[in-house]
Amino acid sequence: MTPPPTKPARHISRKPLAERKLLKLARPIIIIVALIATWQIVVMVTGAPKYMLPAPYDVWLALTNRHAVLLDHAGYTIAETVIGLFAGALLGALAALPMALFSPIRFWLMPILLVSQAIPFFAIAPLLVLWLGFGMASKIAMAALIIFFPVTVAFFDGLSRTEPGWLDLAHTMGTHRWRLLTHIRLPAALPAFASGFRVATAVAPIGAIIGEWVGSSHGLGYLMLQANARVQIDMVFACLLILCAFSITQYFIVDQLLRRLLPWQPDSLARHD
Amino acid sequence: MTYTDAKTPNIKHIPAPTDSNPTSFDVHLRGASVEFNGTSLFHDLSLDLSANSFTCLLGPSGVGKSTLLRFLAGLVGDAASGTITCSDKLPLAGRVAYMAQQDLLLPWRSVRENVVLGAVLRGEKPDFSRADHLIAEVGLGKAAHMRPAQLSGGMKQRAALARTLMEDRPVVLMDEPFSALDPLNRMRIQDLAARVLHGKTVLLVTHDPLEALRVGHKVVVLQGTPAILSDAVIPQGTIPRDITDPAILSHQARLLHQLGAISPQTGATEAPQ
Numbered sequence: 001m002t003p004p005p006t007k008p009a010r011h012i013s014r015k016p017l018a019e020r021k022l023l024k025l026a027r028p029i030i031i032i033v034a035l036i037a038t039w040q041i042v043v044m045v046t047g048a049p050k051y052m053l054p055a056p057y058d059v060w061l062a063l064t065n066r067h068a069v070l071l072d073h074a075g076y077t078i079a080e081t082v083i084g085l086f087a088g089a090l091l092g093a094l095a096a097l098p099m100a101l102f103s104p105i106r107f108w109l110m111p112i113l114l115v116s117q118a119i120p121f122f123a124i125a126p127l128l129v130l131w132l133g134f135g136m137a138s139k140i141a142m143a144a145l146i147i148f149f150p151v152t153v154a155f156f157d158g159l160s161r162t163e164p165g166w167l168d169l170a171h172t173m174g175t176h177r178w179r180l181l182t183h184i185r186l187p188a189a190l191p192a193f194a195s196g197f198r199v200a201t202a203v204a205p206i207g208a209i210i211g212e213w214v215g216s217s218h219g220l221g222y223l224m225l226q227a228n229a230r231v232q233i234d235m236v237f238a239c240l241l242i243l244c245a246f247s248i249t250q251y252f253i254v255d256q257l258l259r260r261l262l263p264w265q266p267d268s269l270a271r272h273d
Numbered sequence: 274m275t276y277t278d279a280k281t282p283n284i285k286h287i288p289a290p291t292d293s294n295p296t297s298f299d300v301h302l303r304g305a306s307v308e309f310n311g312t313s314l315f316h317d318l319s320l321d322l323s324a325n326s327f328t329c330l331l332g333p334s335g336v337g338k339s340t341l342l343r344f345l346a347g348l349v350g351d352a353a354s355g356t357i358t359c360s361d362k363l364p365l366a367g368r369v370a371y372m373a374q375q376d377l378l379l380p381w382r383s384v385r386e387n388v389v390l391g392a393v394l395r396g397e398k399p400d401f402s403r404a405d406h407l408i409a410e411v412g413l414g415k416a417a418h419m420r421p422a423q424l425s426g427g428m429k430q431r432a433a434l435a436r437t438l439m440e441d442r443p444v445v446l447m448d449e450p451f452s453a454l455d456p457l458n459r460m461r462i463q464d465l466a467a468r469v470l471h472g473k474t475v476l477l478v479t480h481d482p483l484e485a486l487r488v489g490h491k492v493v494v495l496q497g498t499p500a501i502l503s504d505a506v507i508p509q510g511t512i513p514r515d516i517t518d519p520a521i522l523s524h525q526a527r528l529l530h531q532l533g534a535i536s537p538q539t540g541a542t543e544a545p546q
Contacts, residue, residue, distance in 0.1 A: 163377070165373050165375050165377045166377055166379065168343075168346070168348050168371065168373070168377075169371060169373070169377045169390075170394055171347070171348060172346050172347070172348070172369055172370065172371035172446075173390065173391040173394050173395065173440065174367060174391075174394070174395055175394035175395060176394075176395075176396065179393070179394050179395075179396055180394065183390075183393055183394060184379065184394075187379070187381050188379075262381075263420075264380040264381045264420055264422060265380075
């Protein structure tokens with residue numbers, strides 16, 4: 001028996017493999033250089049003063065000259081985001097599971113979930129600071145809250161859409177509700193949970209930053225507010241850049257990890273990048 | 274092009290259960306009625322499955338063949354009614370293995386792990402040596418540790434067949450299990466199924482008259498609204514039958530005519546009305 005043949009490429013004419021690999025590596029660099037160039041051109045054309053829109057070089061100076069302060073505060077924000085991400089995902093999974101398994105819980109919990117989404121998170125941030133203090137706890141709670149809903153909905157969806165044929169098969173084999181859950185429904189829902197977790201990864205830093213804006217003594221959000229008040233706009237930009245770099249890195253790590261952990265999930269785009 | 278099923282593996286015939294064997298019993302379905310969206314698919318239908326033989330249920334799409342099979346498998350809820358009795362006075366529930374048109378393999382489990390799924394779902398210790406034996410029997414020895422995504426359509430249905438055999442139930446209900454395969458693979462797996470399921474009481478639902486005539490000890494046709502079962506056609510010869518046999522071909526022509534596909538005089542395809 002020979003192995004199955006590889007799928008034919010979707011496009012008939014394609015660039016050679018080496019060229020495509022080079023392009024794949026160069027693409028982020030090209031995008032970053034183009035963005036910085038556009039930024040520089042905007043500054044030069046508009047002649048914006050440094051306290052309105054600093055040039056890329058000014059921001060670079062802020063990054064290098066004050067890296068100790070920046071890194072110190074970034075550490076707080078990163079810790080809040082990562083802890084909030086895992087706490088929120090865990091809570092989301094724990095909420096979705098009973099909702100998918102027991103319909104009475106579903107009928108009572110779903111409206112509460114929807115109501116929780118109707119409350120603007122900006123509005124409850126001050127309350128969280130009031131209840132949990134100026135420290136990291138209120139920011140972790142904020143990040144966890146903001147990702148709770150997407151994770152819960154994605155996982156619940158995955159759990160309630162088990163392939164009916166699998167359930168039929170399990171029924172004829174004779175199974176128990178819990179073994180059906182652990183061996184079929186849970187693993188079948190993991191790709192959906194992963195989608196929710198990816199969204200959460202991208203959104204979690206926003207929660208932490210909102211928490212820091214409302215009331216804190218540490219973190220990039222706090223640093224940005226301070227710098228803004230002192231018209232150190234180059235410092236604001238430096239904070240933003242660090243935040244972007246962290247968010248992208250975090251997303252990339254999570255995405256790769258999920259791909260490796262769930263190698264069976266359908267992913268038709270990845271093969272044709 | 275097929276690369277999967279280079280040869281049908283040579284396997285020993287499994288001895289048919291004797292009269293004293295308790296796993297040998299007839300199945301009688303009486304007074305079966307199914308309503309679907311307020312209209313009656315069929316009413317007061319009777320179907321007999323003779324012990325240790327293949328009964329093929331033929332009929333046009335949507336006539337209720339699958340519903341009938343699913344009723345026997347205990348997979349239809351309130352929509353159907355009827356009584357199922359076995360000649361040994363024991364209930365049929367729990368003595369049925371089910372195979373569907375989709376392979377229903379779990380994508381996160383290897384072929385081997387899929388084959389032992391029944392035991393896992395029942396909380397029993399999986400018999401891997403028997404699983405390996407059956408996997409080799411269906412010609413997937415080299416693919417035992419592959420995931421379903423790495424298999425061709427024919428290989429997947431072979432794995433599903435091994436999983437069905439692993440259940441070792443006296444009655445096997447198959448719902449168009451080979452209809453998604455190309456003709457060559459379909460014939461090979463028909464041969465294989467006829468051999469490995471020898472001695473089981475099998476109900477095979479199909480829309481392919483030739484498939485029914487190849488492997489069926491008895492062929493019954495379900496058609497009309499509400500649907501009724503026609504008299505059984507019992508082809509001669511050993512199973513799997515030779516499809517170039519003129520007797521089989523004339524049976525096929527008669528069945529196609531009965532199903533309304535061809536006119537008796539010319540043999541030409543009738544235009545749809």
